[in-house]
Each structure stands twice: as structure tokens, then as C-alpha cells.
Amino acid sequence: MNVRTLCLSVLYEGESTGYEIRRQCVEGECSYFIEASFGSIYPALAKLEEDKLVTSRTEQQDGKPAKKIYSITEAGREEFAQQLAQPLGNDMFRSPFLLFARFAHILPRELVEARANEFLQERVDKLKHLEEATAKRSCNAADDWVINYGRAIMALAEQHMRTHMHELITLARAEAAKDAAE
Known part of the structure; x- marks a missing residue:
């Protein structure tokens, strides 16, 4: 598994910002799967968008910077399923x-x-x-x-x-x- 697949897994469940994806990876349900930092999530999202596996829209917020919200495309759903079908590799346990x-x-x-x-x-x-x-x-x-x-x-x-x-x-x-x- 890699960060791209992790991002697709979160987006498979619904729209999300990069920040929300990171939060899922640190304190949410995805924290049990793989590690992902802001430094890896945002480049992964950019590449996923470039590959047309996700789309994004900008949403204005009162008194805050605009946020970018990502959605998975049908091609992204297919790619996610293909990634899940690949050999998984060993579980990593660090303590x-x-x-x-x-x-x-x-x-x-x-x-x-x-x-x-x-x-x-x-x-x-x-x-x-x-x-x-x-x-x-x-x-x-x-x-x-x-x-x-x-x-x-x-x-x-x-x-x-x-x-x-x-x-x-x-x-x-x-x-x-x-x-x-x-």
C-alpha cells in the first residue's frame, strides 16, 4: 500500500480535503493502515488529479483561506480496486x-x-x-x-x-x- 491508495480509500467513502485525509491518517480509522504525512498526501493528491483519478473544487470560507475539496472519479474507484488486488506486502509494526x-x-x-x-x-x-x-x-x-x-x-x-x-x-x-x- 502507498499514500496514493490511502488517499483513494478515504475519497472512496466521500469528499475530503487534504487536511481531513491527514487527520484520518493520524487519529482516524486510517491510522491503523499506513503512515502518511502532509508532505506525502498533497503530492499524492496532485498526482491523482493529474492522472484524472480524483477531481477537486475550491470552496471559499468566511475569514479563512479557501479550501480544496477532492472527490474520487470512476477511474479512481477502478484504480483503487486494482490497487487492492495487488500483493499487500508485510504488515509493519513499530513501537x-x-x-x-x-x-x-x-x-x-x-x-x-x-x-x-x-x-x-x-x-x-x-x-x-x-x-x-x-x-x-x-x-x-x-x-x-x-x-x-x-x-x-x-x-x-x-x-x-x-x-x-x-x-x-x-x-x-x-x-x-x-x-x-x-
């Missing part, structure tokens, strides 16, 4: 927390405990967000499947943290031991 956890043994116990609790709370919050997303919008069966997959991943991560967080904290060094060594 700054797992890098932190990998080196918990060199960090102060209080810091490891604080970060572990933050990570746990983020899982709880993301699970709640998925629950709210389901309640706020009408979902088709495919949406439900994807959301339920996300729920399962977040619930498992939450359960793992609740069950094993103490092990990670135990790996961390105690501050007293550090002071004694000095």
Missing part, C-alpha cells in the same frame, strides 16, 4: 515502547513503571476509541470485521500488560543500587 522495554534493565524502576502504566493506559484509550467509533457510525460488515480485529489486538495488548507489566518493572534497576555503586 517506540518496545524499544524502551527492550532496554528496561538499564533504566530506573520508577521510569519503567511510569512508561508501562502510560502504555497500558494508551491501550485502554485506544480500545475505548474503537468502541466509540462503532457506536458513532453505521458500519458495514467489513468495517465491523476490521474494528473487531483492532479490538482484539488492543484487548490482548491490554491483557498482556496487566498480566506481565510487573515482570518488565522488575527488570529495571533500582535507583538505590545505582547510588550504592557510585
Whole structure:
């Protein structure tokens, strides 16, 4: 998957601005698919428009700059379906927390405990967000499947943290031991 395909996926559901597409990629439902920055979204939209896969119109706003609203064309819908039919590649999972956890043994116990609790709370919050997303919008069966997959991943991560967080904290060094060594 690439940013062009991601843009087409958002536009497949309805009109959108580049800003709204970025918001979907950062905090919305597309945030679980691939990363996309403003620096990649706007060039992708320009190329999609050049290729006649999307169209745009400018809408004036009171007291604000005009905004450009994009719509997918029939050719864009066909291209999106063709892109989905291509080999998907490997899922990418990145976690700054797992890098932190990998080196918990060199960090102060209080810091490891604080970060572990933050990570746990983020899982709880993301699970709640998925629950709210389901309640706020009408979902088709495919949406439900994807959301339920996300729920399962977040619930498992939450359960793992609740069950094993103490092990990670135990790996961390105690501050007293550090002071004694000095």
C-alpha cells in the first residue's frame, strides 16, 4: 500500500480535503493502515488529479483561506480496486515502547513503571476509541470485521500488560543500587 491508495480509500467513502485525509491518517480509522504525512498526501493528491483519478473544487470560507475539496472519479474507484488486488506486502509494526522495554534493565524502576502504566493506559484509550467509533457510525460488515480485529489486538495488548507489566518493572534497576555503586 502507498499514500496514493490511502488517499483513494478515504475519497472512496466521500469528499475530503487534504487536511481531513491527514487527520484520518493520524487519529482516524486510517491510522491503523499506513503512515502518511502532509508532505506525502498533497503530492499524492496532485498526482491523482493529474492522472484524472480524483477531481477537486475550491470552496471559499468566511475569514479563512479557501479550501480544496477532492472527490474520487470512476477511474479512481477502478484504480483503487486494482490497487487492492495487488500483493499487500508485510504488515509493519513499530513501537517506540518496545524499544524502551527492550532496554528496561538499564533504566530506573520508577521510569519503567511510569512508561508501562502510560502504555497500558494508551491501550485502554485506544480500545475505548474503537468502541466509540462503532457506536458513532453505521458500519458495514467489513468495517465491523476490521474494528473487531483492532479490538482484539488492543484487548490482548491490554491483557498482556496487566498480566506481565510487573515482570518488565522488575527488570529495571533500582535507583538505590545505582547510588550504592557510585
